[in-house]
Amino acid sequence: MKRIAFFPGSFDPFTKGHADIVERGLNLFDEIIIGIGTNTTKKRYFPLDLMTKLIKGAFKDDGRVQVVHYNDLTAKVAREHGANFLLRGLRNTTDFEYENTISQVNRQIVNGLETIFLITSPDLAPISSTIVRELHSFGQDVSQYLPFQLDKPEN
Amino acid sequence: MKRIAFFPGSFDPFTKGHADIVERGLNLFDEIIIGIGTNTTKKRYFPLDLMTKLIKGAFKDDGRVQVVHYNDLTAKVAREHGANFLLRGLRNTTDFEYENTISQVNRQIVNGLETIFLITSPDLAPISSTIVRELHSFGQDVSQYLPFQLDKPEN
Amino acid sequence: MKRIAFFPGSFDPFTKGHADIVERGLNLFDEIIIGIGTNTTKKRYFPLDLMTKLIKGAFKDDGRVQVVHYNDLTAKVAREHGANFLLRGLRNTTDFEYENTISQVNRQIVNGLETIFLITSPDLAPISSTIVRELHSFGQDVSQYLPFQLDKPEN
Amino acid sequence: MKRIAFFPGSFDPFTKGHADIVERGLNLFDEIIIGIGTNTTKKRYFPLDLMTKLIKGAFKDDGRVQVVHYNDLTAKVAREHGANFLLRGLRNTTDFEYENTISQVNRQIVNGLETIFLITSPDLAPISSTIVRELHSFGQDVSQYLPFQLDKPEN
Amino acid sequence: MKRIAFFPGSFDPFTKGHADIVERGLNLFDEIIIGIGTNTTKKRYFPLDLMTKLIKGAFKDDGRVQVVHYNDLTAKVAREHGANFLLRGLRNTTDFEYENTISQVNRQIVNGLETIFLITSPDLAPISSTIVRELHSFGQDVSQYLPFQLDKPEN
Amino acid sequence: MKRIAFFPGSFDPFTKGHADIVERGLNLFDEIIIGIGTNTTKKRYFPLDLMTKLIKGAFKDDGRVQVVHYNDLTAKVAREHGANFLLRGLRNTTDFEYENTISQVNRQIVNGLETIFLITSPDLAPISSTIVRELHSFGQDVSQYLPFQLDKPEN
Numbered sequence: 001m002k003r004i005a006f007f008p009g010s011f012d013p014f015t016k017g018h019a020d021i022v023e024r025g026l027n028l029f030d031e032i033i034i035g036i037g038t039n040t041t042k043k044r045y046f047p048l049d050l051m052t053k054l055i056k057g058a059f060k061d062d063g064r065v066q067v068v069h070y071n072d073l074t075a076k077v078a079r080e081h082g083a084n085f086l087l088r089g090l091r092n093t094t095d096f097e098y099e100n101t102i103s104q105v106n107r108q109i110v111n112g113l114e115t116i117f118l119i120t121s122p123d124l125a126p127i128s129s130t131i132v133r134e135l136h137s138f139g140q141d142v143s144q145y146l147p148f149q150l151d152k153p154e155n
Numbered sequence: 156m157k158r159i160a161f162f163p164g165s166f167d168p169f170t171k172g173h174a175d176i177v178e179r180g181l182n183l184f185d186e187i188i189i190g191i192g193t194n195t196t197k198k199r200y201f202p203l204d205l206m207t208k209l210i211k212g213a214f215k216d217d218g219r220v221q222v223v224h225y226n227d228l229t230a231k232v233a234r235e236h237g238a239n240f241l242l243r244g245l246r247n248t249t250d251f252e253y254e255n256t257i258s259q260v261n262r263q264i265v266n267g268l269e270t271i272f273l274i275t276s277p278d279l280a281p282i283s284s285t286i287v288r289e290l291h292s293f294g295q296d297v298s299q300y301l302p303f304q305l306d307k308p309e310n
Numbered sequence: 311m312k313r314i315a316f317f318p319g320s321f322d323p324f325t326k327g328h329a330d331i332v333e334r335g336l337n338l339f340d341e342i343i344i345g346i347g348t349n350t351t352k353k354r355y356f357p358l359d360l361m362t363k364l365i366k367g368a369f370k371d372d373g374r375v376q377v378v379h380y381n382d383l384t385a386k387v388a389r390e391h392g393a394n395f396l397l398r399g400l401r402n403t404t405d406f407e408y409e410n411t412i413s414q415v416n417r418q419i420v421n422g423l424e425t426i427f428l429i430t431s432p433d434l435a436p437i438s439s440t441i442v443r444e445l446h447s448f449g450q451d452v453s454q455y456l457p458f459q460l461d462k463p464e465n
Numbered sequence: 466m467k468r469i470a471f472f473p474g475s476f477d478p479f480t481k482g483h484a485d486i487v488e489r490g491l492n493l494f495d496e497i498i499i500g501i502g503t504n505t506t507k508k509r510y511f512p513l514d515l516m517t518k519l520i521k522g523a524f525k526d527d528g529r530v531q532v533v534h535y536n537d538l539t540a541k542v543a544r545e546h547g548a549n550f551l552l553r554g555l556r557n558t559t560d561f562e563y564e565n566t567i568s569q570v571n572r573q574i575v576n577g578l579e580t581i582f583l584i585t586s587p588d589l590a591p592i593s594s595t596i597v598r599e600l601h602s603f604g605q606d607v608s609q610y611l612p613f614q615l616d617k618p619e620n
Numbered sequence: 621m622k623r624i625a626f627f628p629g630s631f632d633p634f635t636k637g638h639a640d641i642v643e644r645g646l647n648l649f650d651e652i653i654i655g656i657g658t659n660t661t662k663k664r665y666f667p668l669d670l671m672t673k674l675i676k677g678a679f680k681d682d683g684r685v686q687v688v689h690y691n692d693l694t695a696k697v698a699r700e701h702g703a704n705f706l707l708r709g710l711r712n713t714t715d716f717e718y719e720n721t722i723s724q725v726n727r728q729i730v731n732g733l734e735t736i737f738l739i740t741s742p743d744l745a746p747i748s749s750t751i752v753r754e755l756h757s758f759g760q761d762v763s764q765y766l767p768f769q770l771d772k773p774e775n
Numbered sequence: 776m777k778r779i780a781f782f783p784g785s786f787d788p789f790t791k792g793h794a795d796i797v798e799r800g801l802n803l804f805d806e807i808i809i810g811i812g813t814n815t816t817k818k819r820y821f822p823l824d825l826m827t828k829l830i831k832g833a834f835k836d837d838g839r840v841q842v843v844h845y846n847d848l849t850a851k852v853a854r855e856h857g858a859n860f861l862l863r864g865l866r867n868t869t870d871f872e873y874e875n876t877i878s879q880v881n882r883q884i885v886n887g888l889e890t891i892f893l894i895t896s897p898d899l900a901p902i903s904s905t906i907v908r909e910l911h912s913f914g915q916d917v918s919q920y921l922p923f924q925l926d927k928p929e930n
Binding site for chain 2: 537538558559562563565566567570573574
């Protein structure tokens with residue numbers, strides 16, 4: 001059986017921390033589907049189309065990585081895409097407490113859907129999408145935190 | 156490439172929580188090697204031979220599970236047994252902080268040796284080997300915490 | 311002196327985790343008042359009237375449980391209802407840090423108002439009102455998380 | 466039914482933090498039994514007889530408080546003394562993770578034995594028996610941390 | 621070289637916990653600049669002008685303390701004011717995880733900008749600006765939590 | 776007034792993580808005294824004389840760093856050496872909870888002795904003396920974790 005993982009997130013933006021999890025996950029999974037959750041009530045900072053294009057570009061040479069959008073329950077969408085695993089990164093204890101809760105519920109919603117965790121590489125652990133957005137909004141160059149080139153905002 | 160995981164621990168005793176991680180891990184790995192670390196300076200409560208026999212018995216119908224002993228660095232032993240992954244369960248934030256540290260060092264010792272984490276099922280999370288030993292030492296029946304039958308201690 | 315506990319929350323919705331705390335709390339307290347905090351600036355997902363009716367229904371056979379609404383400081387309202395204790399459940403360390411803070415302040419506001427904590431049963435710990443709302447909003451059946459029957463949303 | 470709580474610990478020594486929990490617990494319970502666990506394999510710093518006498522002295526005017534010794538499973542001993550509750554203080558997240566585990570197991574060993582938690586008053590939270598022992602061993606006056614007078618060690 | 625620390629926050633309101641950090645920080649730093657971050661998208665509860673006046677008043681006798689406003693990246697503003705350190709208080713593990721992340725990023729943005737941490741005095745740790753705002757909004761006297769006199773809200 | 780910090784630890788061994796704290800601390804303090812606590816009841820892995828020589832060697836070009844031994848209360852020793860601050864690194868929440876407790880007590884023992892915290896650089900956070908000892912005991916080269924050259928153990 002093929003091992004397919006669904007890697008969910010809002011990825012606003014997708015950071016080097018996220019890329020680290022995908023790359024390390026490819027040692028374990030035959031295929032990884034990056035699922036960009038689009039919550040209609042929460043406005044994105046980076047446009048969905050731009051982010052999708054950038055993530056696709058970052059993995060364009062690796063046929064094992066796909067990028068999709070979704071606006072439904074993560075567990076259901078993962079199953080619909082044929083994934084038998086969820087993949088998540090853990091940076092710290094706050095992440096752990098949150099993921100602990102979510103992963104148990106996901107196993108109940110889709111029977112046996114297992115979440116596999118990697119711990120984020122320590123030098124990348126301080127990077128969060130929230131911080132990158134804040135840096136970017138003040139005109140800071142954020143390219144060191146991203147796995148692709150983003151045009152610097154104009155002030 | 157075959158995905159082989161090394162599941163290290165002192166397993167004094169091996170609990171239902173450990174069995175839960177192995178069973179769920181078998182969805183992900185082709186083979187799991189349960190490695191009982193034998194630290195010569197730390198006296199075991201349950202004899203090594205007994206525990207080995209009991210664990211082997213619990214998985215005797217599944218050719219994908221092996222049981223070994225070791226007294227060396229976990230990462231080196233895992234590599235020597237052909238494992239390309241370590242498998243660990245996370246019960247709570249105390250576990251997380253400990254595993255965070257260890258897993259980074261293991262990646263450095265054996266380049267690229269990745270630790271894969273599952274979160275322990277909530278109803279099994281309160282079980283620790285330490286507690287089982289204490290219960291057993293006071294003559295308490297601990298069979299509800301173990302995946303095999305253990306003779307009740309005589310008082 | 312009668313021991314009366316005030317069990318505050320937004321209960322949007324009231325889950326099996328909340329019911330677990332109330333039921334276990336009834337071994338300790340003579341009376342428990344479930345206080346639904348209604349914050350005028352925060353829109354509820356489940357209507358207040360519906361939730362009140364459902365909670366009352368769940369405890370209709372136990373004269374020791376009351377359900378009230380309030381829009382004021384929890385400690386003051388507890389005192390006004392004659393409660394000498396607050397009752398709270400703890401699921402994880404994130405809950406602990408939050409409750410630690412709140413409980414100290416409540417003791418200062420109403421001199422000696424003590425908060426009593428129970429740790430949520432492990433199989434119920436992953437359930438949060440936030441997750442139940444999300445599941446429900448995507449048309450998922452959430453009855454396994456609730457101590458009463460809720461009509462399934464129509465898609 | 467009388468509400469009787471068992472307050473277990475090694476109390477080596479019993480600190481102002483412990484006294485705080487007992488005193489606040491007396492608002493909730495009709496009776497509190499302070500149980501000094503005596504683990505034969507762990508050598509005490511403060512002699513058991515001395516500590517017992519000092520604790521008894523601290524509560525000699527309150528007939529609701531008893532002091533006992535035990536060397537068995539806490540849950541069983543609590544039940545044997547007629548206690549229907551365990552009482553514990555929580556100082557921080559490390560305490561929480563530990564107590565979370567223990568309390569679930571105690572409910573299983575003695576069906577329905579409930580652990581009730583109070584959060585230690587913030588000014589007393591930094592006091593641990595371990596620190597008091599260390600201070601005392603270096604000849605430091607520790608009376609500010611204890612609810613009774615202890616003779617200062619001679620240097 | 622003069623040691624100048626920038627103490628950033630939204631200070632809505634500035635509490636005794638904040639004042640504790642500034643006062644203790646003055647043993648270490650030659651000068652402390654209290655920086656009130658003004659985020660245009662987040663509405664303040666206490667007006668910026670009022671809070672600025674109150675904080676200035678609290679430190680009016682100490683020429684080493686300045687108060688400024690800013691709406692930019694904290695690290696950049698700190699540097700522009702000549703600060704070579706950021707100063708932050710830690711109340712609990714939730715604070716720690718957040719500050720851990722932010723401080724690493726601040727060192728990257730402004731090369732070598734070091735964040736210095738003090739742990740909040742335990743009796744002040746339960747005070748948060750969020751709680752003070754909530755108490756105040758319900759007409760509660762909050763003067764015990766603030767280092768200055770605030771007019772009591774009218775009900 | 777000169778700012779002198781005492782940096783206490785057992786340093787068995789002194790790691791790159793410790794060196795990171797000292798080096799960053801030198802931006803803040805005029806002088807740092809590295810205090811190697813020698814607890815007579817706890818056997819060292821690396822001999823005290825060797826470790827002292829190695830640490831001194833690592834800082835031999837910086838007159839602001841001293842190395843001393845002590846076997847007494849940290850706070851008292853710090854004061855005796857003229858230090859007005861303790862310096863400590865924080866790696867994770869487990870460290871935080873421990874240091875929170877200790878630092879409050881140290882302020883009480885020596886009135887006003889303040890502990891200043893730096894957060895360990897993320898790439899060095901996984902390094903602990905315990906892990907280095909274990910690696911070394913199994914014949915692993917640990918030079919990447921130490922700020923000085925240590926002869927490799929012979930097997």
